[in-house]
Amino acid sequence: MSIKGFSLIELLCVFFILSMIFITLPVRMPPKISSIKNFEQTLLLTQMHAMAHKKYTVFPLDNRVRFNASGNVNQAMTIRINDVYTCTITLGAGRFYVLP
Numbered sequence: 001m002s003i004k005g006f007s008l009i010e011l012l013c014v015f016f017i018l019s020m021i022f023i024t025l026p027v028r029m030p031p032k033i034s035s036i037k038n039f040e041q042t043l044l045l046t047q048m049h050a051m052a053h054k055k056y057t058v059f060p061l062d063n064r065v066r067f068n069a070s071g072n073v074n075q076a077m078t079i080r081i082n083d084v085y086t087c088t089i090t091l092g093a094g095r096f097y098v099l100p
Helices: 008-024 036-053
Strands: 077-080 084-090 095-099
Touching: 036 077, 036 095
Parallel strands: none
Antiparallel strands: 077 084, 084 095
16 A cells, blocks of 8 residues: 655654754844944934935935935834834924934
8 A cells, every 4th residue: 555645754854954944044134223322323414414415315224214305204103223212203304202
């Protein structure tokens, strides 16, 4: 009598090989913010750069934050920073508030 299918040993070998492949793949993590002051200064510098050069500028630490030529953001949002701080970016003048 012929039994069709895979044995338990064969399935375990396949799962082991797949798990080794997934473990060795690099995981892209968002950059860690070294200090909250660095985050605030970089955000403000990006906004000033957009206004000074009169061009659309993307915040380098989070690609969702984009400033237009007048320094306004394209959408309001809240960003969690290192699971400790919350940065709220408001519409209008592009103001932002960082709270613990």
